[in-house]
Amino acid sequence: MTATDTTARGGASADARADVVAALRAQTIEVPSWAFGNSGTRFKVFPHAGVPRDPYEKLADAGQVNLYTGIAPRVSLHIPWDKVEDYDDLARHAKEQGVSIGAINSNLFQDDDYMLGSLTHASPRIRAKAVAHHLECIEIMRATGSRDLKIWLPDGTNYPGQDSISGRQDRLAESLAEIYAALGADQRLILEYKFFEPYTYTMDIPDWGTSLLHCLALGERAMVVLDTGHHAPNTNIEFIVAQLLRAGRLGAFDFNSRFYADDDMMVGAADPFQLFRIMYEITSNGALAADSGVSFMLDQNHNIEPKIQGQIRSIMNIQEATAKALLVDAEALLAAQLAGDVLGANSLFMDAYNTDVRPLLADIRAAQGLAPDPIAAFTASGYVAKVAAERVGGTQAGWGA
Amino acid sequence: MTATDTTARGGASADARADVVAALRAQTIEVPSWAFGNSGTRFKVFPHAGVPRDPYEKLADAGQVNLYTGIAPRVSLHIPWDKVEDYDDLARHAKEQGVSIGAINSNLFQDDDYMLGSLTHASPRIRAKAVAHHLECIEIMRATGSRDLKIWLPDGTNYPGQDSISGRQDRLAESLAEIYAALGADQRLILEYKFFEPYTYTMDIPDWGTSLLHCLALGERAMVVLDTGHHAPNTNIEFIVAQLLRAGRLGAFDFNSRFYADDDMMVGAADPFQLFRIMYEITSNGALAADSGVSFMLDQNHNIEPKIQGQIRSIMNIQEATAKALLVDAEALLAAQLAGDVLGANSLFMDAYNTDVRPLLADIRAAQGLAPDPIAAFTASGYVAKVAAERVGGTQAGWGA
């Protein structure tokens, strides 16, 4: 089978196929530095051989992901895990690995002071400390050329009555305003929400509505981050994507997949059809383009699978979902929708989903000089054995370091 | 035990007790006309003897609820179920029963035209029809002196691809704007959200964020309605209450309870502690007062239990939750919260919840000349047997009529 056959069955003409290929070639996905370190559950972190011991080694691994996929040119950093002496040097090293620095992620969950909150804490001293941490992150953004300050607020409470829900909102609004004021004119604050965890009764930003209200209060450069694992059971995530795009406030995705909670598995592993529906909202609303303001990022753990390959696989899964979304015959679909043809519209949608786009993507990779099967090519390269042999001693990177 | 003992254990002084009593005496709850008709599941509607056959009989039943509880002076109507020839006459009848007309509820789910949507339908004709229905409702509001136009939008889709998520939002925004423009200066549009049902893939207003965005676009007299049964599993509802109050956009509650989906059981039956937490957000944020703009309404089915008693029981459950919420020792709680005393703050909260407030409410009823046990008194009145004997022939009211 050739890719032409594929797209033909998807209903696209040769011109349309060219558009699909162009869109896929323009797509980029940002990978997180922490995906290359060890991670786990509250019960156990299983160590893996060859795991990076510092930000330089993480960037080297990220460079491999980009080398074999061709669409992962940026790496998110996490502060303080990725603090270095010389950010110019780090940026230079990144460039050598073929990547650049993406979003800067702050950390509000690992300081003993933050047990009862950070930006929301009742104590002005602790709030000031948490704000100051973000001012440091903004400095690092300037040093590394990063555009986005990403804030995941882990704050919340475990017990009813433990703290005032609205009091915490007020303190949060004040803290965020201080941070926002420190941003440069070309920098953004992107604000994540999460349904639960680490706290078990309230989260201070549990849903997209809360994140959006804070963004609206802050200003135009405050945008919502949608992590695909951060919702209540059964939530329709593509609806939220559409809603945030309609409001002009979707700043970024944290992609991963889950069956239960915030499982942080490889993207598309749990529900590839959901991933397709999400990407369809992106493509059909014109948000795939580089200038859409939507940043596509991974955020996941590879607790039991190899980490670099896990990143590559996630990227391939997003590419396949994107390709399928682009293959939806928009004209025919609109006609069926306007005609109230429920089954016909659904069939057109499923036709694209049921298409095997792997040959198309293999063609695109080949045209770029990449191996058609990135995981096989990476595995064959011997990189894993090489770093396992080299990275001996020191402390493996992980969430705690 | 006396009520004094109760409040004493709750930590309140005599002055505080007077405040609690005053707040409880000022509380009002609106009952829905449809709660007195037959209802059921998609599998079966079980008929009950004595069920009203027209709006006049529904108001008579609602009058009984108010007669025995003393805090249910308003009745929501549902159009077209409660359409009559002469609304002046209906209002006069309501007054005779000791009640007045509350919110007017529109109906967007029972016309064959609305199978694929109403205010969101792809067809301009059907959207215009749905808008016109609301203009009729506004006329009825004028005729009955009703302040609130309540819209529960049942629109949605069942299958991925069936319709455009954002296209439907655009059409919804347009339809709502037409309705809002027809409201009088002292009238409000209150907009409900619902997670799922009757549609199974998307709902066009599935969450508080979507409802709020539409309200913000409409204007200051558009407010969100929170139905306690309309959320994803595990959603923290009191957080949403706090958030909507903070935004100044909580217009009304539809109270009921649920274990699974939108079960529409008696209020407080499934999770009385959740009801307490919700009422605590109300009382602690000053939203119980009559001038807060928050309307407290019931919306439930009594499929297998007697309907009038089901309404009375729900009201009593809300009263008890409210009394407990008012008994929280605010000063001590704030001190514990500011001190980071997790267990102490939770204990103070639970102390109020664990208080038996039934004696206090019995005292308040007695002071108002009401029987201390409203259900026992109603049962003893013989009303049920009387209407069962009288209401013979005709068609019992229900969701379909």
Add this chain to the structure above:
Amino acid sequence: MTATDTTARGGASADARADVVAALRAQTIEVPSWAFGNSGTRFKVFPHAGVPRDPYEKLADAGQVNLYTGIAPRVSLHIPWDKVEDYDDLARHAKEQGVSIGAINSNLFQDDDYMLGSLTHASPRIRAKAVAHHLECIEIMRATGSRDLKIWLPDGTNYPGQDSISGRQDRLAESLAEIYAALGADQRLILEYKFFEPYTYTMDIPDWGTSLLHCLALGERAMVVLDTGHHAPNTNIEFIVAQLLRAGRLGAFDFNSRFYADDDMMVGAADPFQLFRIMYEITSNGALAADSGVSFMLDQNHNIEPKIQGQIRSIMNIQEATAKALLVDAEALLAAQLAGDVLGANSLFMDAYNTDVRPLLADIRAAQGLAPDPIAAFTASGYVAKVAAERVGGTQAGWGA
């Protein structure tokens, strides 16, 4: 692309392909008579033109499903909805339509007596009535040659304290034993479980464990029915399939799909990957074969989409999931699993899922003299317009009749 290409990519040799084709050709799916009648939600049943008015017309519609798919030779009946004067005549009519009678479904949810229970009711009279209904069903099984008595027990309670959980189990066990005793030696009792609905606090058979315990107590011809829409959120259904197969007690599937509750949508519409995983447990555990004792049935509503086409689409979706499951390279997968190659095993599994099997199924249909696209062929036949014109007057079939 040819089907050969497809299977080649799935990793199967020519011999393996022949096995896949043989297994797909042997697969049969039973359709429910009630799927051709009107259905809906508690809010509204939308009528459709041409809907059958009696069991004969339902069988005619079911005959169409089999005519175009070639794998739907049996039709489940629902008593009393499908009661007729002469079952020999009905069986003869079925045969003329190319189908035969499958399972007999009892109805325990539409009699006023059953408001508080049927087989579990506190009243011996009502339990006896419910048992007697099943004895009548067994008579109909004899008259129609049906093997399976399917019991979905809708019994439950809405309020804590309403009835004794264990008392109801005892009464249920007794009622089921009476029914089981009346079965012939070649007949089975297949017992469904459901998480919630129509009751909202307890269901008397809410989970597979409860159903299995009753089956174990009854005897070897009592088997569990798994309805894919009858589980708690996030439940791993394929695990239950594997578990029931291991216990030798999986009697049948009721296939449908859902995003939220028991949505009863077309099979595979909500989560095609889940359907694939379920079918993989079937194929990999040898339970697809006709003699496995597992009956594959549809149970769904077509509230807004055309009903015959909805059934055809569901069957096609099951076929595609089955084909993909059969394409899993079992040998390679086992090797990866034994080697602890998490990513490799998952990749092999996904390779089969990502294969486009529509060409393969089109080839199989062509080889059987069927149209490659069953829905297009059925639509082109003009049957819908014909029955819409013919079926005028009378009462359309639905859940209430």
Add this chain to the structure above:
Amino acid sequence: MTATDTTARGGASADARADVVAALRAQTIEVPSWAFGNSGTRFKVFPHAGVPRDPYEKLADAGQVNLYTGIAPRVSLHIPWDKVEDYDDLARHAKEQGVSIGAINSNLFQDDDYMLGSLTHASPRIRAKAVAHHLECIEIMRATGSRDLKIWLPDGTNYPGQDSISGRQDRLAESLAEIYAALGADQRLILEYKFFEPYTYTMDIPDWGTSLLHCLALGERAMVVLDTGHHAPNTNIEFIVAQLLRAGRLGAFDFNSRFYADDDMMVGAADPFQLFRIMYEITSNGALAADSGVSFMLDQNHNIEPKIQGQIRSIMNIQEATAKALLVDAEALLAAQLAGDVLGANSLFMDAYNTDVRPLLADIRAAQGLAPDPIAAFTASGYVAKVAAERVGGTQAGWGA
């Protein structure tokens, strides 16, 4: 108010009150040694001052819980965390603290070998290692006089296809049989189930049905452990309690509470009404008695609240729920249930729940020479400050040690 008033309102006579008091005085609850160590989430473990550094100190803390509540005479141990040189000495030390050794818990989640499973692992070597660990635990049971070997199996998979669901069941059955065979005639194997975590796709014992099937296969001394936090969203836990009691296979509870996942919060903190309903199934089915074979244990984390007080509070919450359950007027309830009086039966149930039983429990404590408010008395004792001063240096106990 006196306790007599309380029980009077609950509808109980003086004789009945004596029965209630007797049942409450006979109740015992087992506490886990690990609750006194540090715990947390995957994001952070917050250290607390005064946390024990070895099993001896844990037992001392547990002794405090029993000293102030009077109903916590046993302590569960966790192996290897609580391994010591001399178990006689440990038992002697326990006795000095006023407690004895309860269940022995094995650990299958912290060895690097167990990344892909323990009792279910594909490797015979690793399964043998996991079995051997349990043989060691059985030795410790003999040394400490423990009756129950508690197995929580954390095994599972993260990705579809990663391993064979039924293959893992077969290996599990084999491993469990080896362990069971090593038990003494007066020892039990109690087997826990868990919906998800630490694995995110399958758990090898995800539900009560799976645990029960294994217990049935093992023999009469294999019983199911119900952890209240280990179920799918919306699961009716009291139904499972009733079902396991009916099957004679409820071996033990792990009590805790949760809003979302396995949050392991203080018992009764999230849903006190659910706790009451659970305890009602216990009391109404005669399973509170010491000879019922049901062991009542706590299993929770105190991540942000003080640990000893968290245990005391949990025990008090269970006591209150038990007292309320005992106050249900069984005779009147049965009459209402048999009469089909839905509202009346629910009201009787709620009357007991709404009773303030704190005075009754204070009376019982006073009669035992205990302080009426255990937390206040413990706080006043100065124990916390004392151990914080004494326990300096060494390594605080936690899940990792």
